[in-house]
Amino acid sequence: MKKRMSMNWVALAGLLAAGALSGRGTAGETPAPPVPPNIVLIFLDDSGWADFAPFGNPPYPTPNVQRLAAEGCRFDQFYVPQAVCSASRAALLTGCFPGRTRVFGAHAPRARGLDPKFATLAEVLKKRGYATAIFGKWHLGDQPDTRPWMRGFDESCGLLYSNDMWEYHPENPKFWGKYPLQFWENGRVSIERVTPEHQKHLTQWYTEHAVDFIRRHRDQPFFLYVPHSMPHVPIFCSDRFAGRSGAGLYGDVIMELDWSVGRIEGALREAGLEERTLVILTSDNGPWIVYGNHAGRTPFREAKGTSFDGGVRSALIMKWPGHIPAGRRSSRAFCSVDLAPTIIRLTGAEPPANPLDGRDVWDWILERPGAQNPHEYYPFTTGSRFEAVISGDGRWKLHLPHPYRTLEEAGRDGKPGKYRQARIDWALFDMQNDPFETRNVIAEHPEVAARLKSLAGAHRARFFPKQKP
Numbered sequence: 001m002k003k004r005m006s007m008n009w010v011a012l013a014g015l016l017a018a019g020a021l022s023g024r025g026t027a028g029e030t031p032a033p034p035v036p037p038n039i040v041l042i043f044l045d046d047s048g049w050a051d052f053a054p055f056g057n058p059p060y061p062t063p064n065v066q067r068l069a070a071e072g073c074r075f076d077q078f079y080v081p082q083a084v085c086s087a088s089r090a091a092l093l094t095g096c097f098p099g100r101t102r103v104f105g106a107h108a109p110r111a112r113g114l115d116p117k118f119a120t121l122a123e124v125l126k127k128r129g130y131a132t133a134i135f136g137k138w139h140l141g142d143q144p145d146t147r148p149w150m151r152g153f154d155e156s157c158g159l160l161y162s163n164d165m166w167e168y169h170p171e172n173p174k175f176w177g178k179y180p181l182q183f184w185e186n187g188r189v190s191i192e193r194v195t196p197e198h199q200k201h202l203t204q205w206y207t208e209h210a211v212d213f214i215r216r217h218r219d220q221p222f223f224l225y226v227p228h229s230m231p232h233v234p235i236f237c238s239d240r241f242a243g244r245s246g247a248g249l250y251g252d253v254i255m256e257l258d259w260s261v262g263r264i265e266g267a268l269r270e271a272g273l274e275e276r277t278l279v280i281l282t283s284d285n286g287p288w289i290v291y292g293n294h295a296g297r298t299p300f301r302e303a304k305g306t307s308f309d310g311g312v313r314s315a316l317i318m319k320w321p322g323h324i325p326a327g328r329r330s331s332r333a334f335c336s337v338d339l340a341p342t343i344i345r346l347t348g349a350e351p352p353a354n355p356l357d358g359r360d361v362w363d364w365i366l367e368r369p370g371a372q373n374p375h376e377y378y379p380f381t382t383g384s385r386f387e388a389v390i391s392g393d394g395r396w397k398l399h400l401p402h403p404y405r406t407l408e409e410a411g412r413d414g415k416p417g418k419y420r421q422a423r424i425d426w427a428l429f430d431m432q433n434d435p436f437e438t439r440n441v442i443a444e445h446p447e448v449a450a451r452l453k454s455l456a457g458a459h460r461a462r463f464f465p466k467q468k469p
Contacts, residue, residue, distance in 0.1 A: 003045040036128060036221045036347040037320065038277040040264060041339075043225070044257065045085070045137060045162075045232035046304055047315070048296025051254050054298055055315045060255055065317070068281060071320025073328040073365075077394045077431075079335045082381045083285035083304050083311030085162055086113070086139050089227065090338065092284075093120045093140070095358035097379060099463030104384045106139070109161055110181040113141020114151075119352035121340045122152030123225045128349040131155075134203035135209040136144065136227035137162065149187045153225075157185040157209050163199060163229045170415050199236040202229045203253075207260040207322050211233075211267040218271040221347070222360035226264070227284075230257060233291050234414055250294055251422030277403035278320040278346070280339065286311045290417045292410030302439040306404045307380040307387040308437055309397075324366070333394025335378045377455045379463075386464045389456045390431070396445075397437065400450040400469075428452070 050056025052065040054074060080088045081099050082105075090096070090103035094114070094293040098104050101118050114120075120140075122132040133155040134148045139162060141147060150157045159181065164170075167177030183191035183198065191198055211228050230236070230253050237252045241259070245251030263283060268274050287296035287310075289303040300309035314336075318324055337358035344351055345360040363371035375392035382404070403423045411417035426443035428449045442449045460467055 004465075023370075035276065036130070036349075037140055038268075038273060039125070039130075039223045039343055039347070040266065040268070040277055040279045041092075041223075041225045042279070042281045043089070043136070043227040044281075044283040045228055045230060045255075046285065046288045046296065047231055047254075047283035048298045048303075049283075049310075049313055049315045050297040050299055051231070051287075052258065053313065056299075058251065058254065058297070059247040060251040062254065062258040064258045064265065065281065068261060068265065068279065069317050069327075071321065071326050072279070072317050073324050073326075073330055075316040075318065075332065075334075075365075077331055077333040077435075078282060078314055078316035079312050079333065079378060079380075079390070080285055080314055081312070081335060081337060081379060082383075083306060084382070085232075085284055087141055087381070088284040089138075090114050090118075092336045092339060093122070093225075094118045095121075095337050095356040096346075096354070097337060097357045097463070098381050099379065100355070100357060100461070103140070104381065104438065106162060108143070109165055110142050111161075112143055112147040113139075116151070117143060118354050120151045121343060122223055122225070123146075124152075124340075124344055124349050124352055125347060126152045126154070128347055129221065130347075131213075131217045131222040133213045133222070134158065134225045135206040135213070136225070137229045137232075138227070147184075147187070155186060155209075157190075158183065158201075158206060158227075159194070159229055160184060163194075163202070163231055163235055165198055166194065168196070168234065168382065179208075187212060196234075196236065199229075199234065202236065202237050202286065203236050203256045203260055203456045207263050208325055210260075210264050212263070212273055214267040214273070218273060222424075226260075226366050227255060229258070229292075231296060233288060235294050243355050248293055250296070253295075275321045278318065278323075278343070280316070280318050282316040282336070283314040285314065289407050290411055290419060291414070292412045292417055294411075294414055300435065302404065302406060305382060306406075307399065307402075308404070309431075309435065311382075312380050318365070330365070330367065330393070332364055332367065332373070333390070333392070334364060334373060335375075337378075338375075377452065377459075379456070379459050384464075386456075386460050386467055389452055389459065391452065395432050396432070396452060397429045397431050398447050398456060399424050400444075400448060400456060401425050426453075447459075 052062040085106040166181035169176040181194040241256040302310040304309035341358040359374040373392040378387040405419040408420040409417040427440040
């Protein structure tokens with residue numbers, strides 16, 4: 001059965017090569033393809049918006065990410081709905097906001113995680129005939145029925161939660177060391193207790209598994225999810241990249257991640273799959289700046305763990321030759337919850353039974369004539385607190401009154417610094433003219449503020465009814 005299905009995909013591949021899926025069409029139309037594209041989703045952990053060229057100008061080279069951007073499109077205003085690990089990943093893989101799934105913050109070892117009633121993208125694509133794999137950090141459940149091999153992934157390896165949840169935690173080793181940090185492969189523990197020496201190899205291990213998967217599945221559509229553990233602290237790189245950046249360990253780590261992108265892209269080229277593959281590169285949230293020289297860079301206000309753009313705006317590159325124009329730079333705003341619904345539509349897969357908050361934004365991404373973002377707004381949360389909304393076009397951002405953490409003193413060499421608590425009242429920012437959220441213009445645009453307050457009120461009443469206005 002499997003052999004016959006693979007031969008069918010090969011036969012149909014000729015239609016794609018002949019341009020059967022042109023990417024053209026009127027606004028609102030995304031015809032199901034005769035041959036579903038492969039999906040490669042590379043998801044970094046705590047990477048800053050400016051960690052890689054061409055988004056920033058780092059003091060180390062990132063040629064593979066630059067090439068990916070040159071051959072695809074970079075998106076400058078891409079958001080995640082919460083700037084914390086588990087919540088961001090649940091939104092990515094389900095197309096649902098944290099308020100719906102109730103996945104908030106970063107889950108501890110043995111946590112229940114994402115409720116199986118919410119389908120993952122892997123489960124959806126598996127029903128379409130896709131081979132599916134995750135090589136990297138899961139962080140969406142550590143119970144027998146919520147681990148990745150039970151959530152639609154045929155193959156898997158990596159950590160089930162963050163790499164700092166171990167006995168070497170710099171602040172609370174007793175709490176995080178209660179359970180050993182384990183490395184799993186295809187449903188079994190292959191390393192019972194991950195050590196610092198093991199962590200040096202994580203990026204390489206994930207990458208080599210990904211390359212092998214591509215080579216073995218060239219004749220069948222596949223969904224390859226590579227959620228790297230790096231550059232989340234504690235940061236490590238292999239000996240091959242140690243000292244290579246000349247900019248400290250963080251630069252070395254980023255250069256190894258850039259190498260990983262190049263290896264995966266190279267495997268797609270060698271297999272003749274570039275034109276049949278949509279490649280997506282982004283991060284779960286902004287940098288964890290309290291770790292100082294072990295944290296990434298963002299030009300935007302604040303960072304991870306806040307609803308300011310330093311936390312919820314992530315660099316994004318998408319590449320699909322013949323469909324996404326090469327070398328483009330887009331200011332179109334959209335959110336990670338839109339990726340799953342868009343991919344489902346592009347692949348011709350059947351949407352899940354559970355409700356989706358994201359929408360198919362393919363026309364918006366391609367900037368087709370007349371295309372509009374189907375969302376009136378996107379909500380932002382920190383933990384279980386609803387804090388802000390941004391208009392669907394990305395122009396206006398409204399903060400509800402809420403406390404937030406801001407950096408007081410940066411740490412160094414793996415030791416965290418200090419935050420202090422701050423507070424923001426009702427605030428409206430013009431993100432087109434003030435993307436750094438420095439000037440509150442709520443008094444100057446009362447009609448915009450009133451519209452967004454109304455949308456925020458309806459969202460709060462629906463998903464956060466116990467939260468006070």
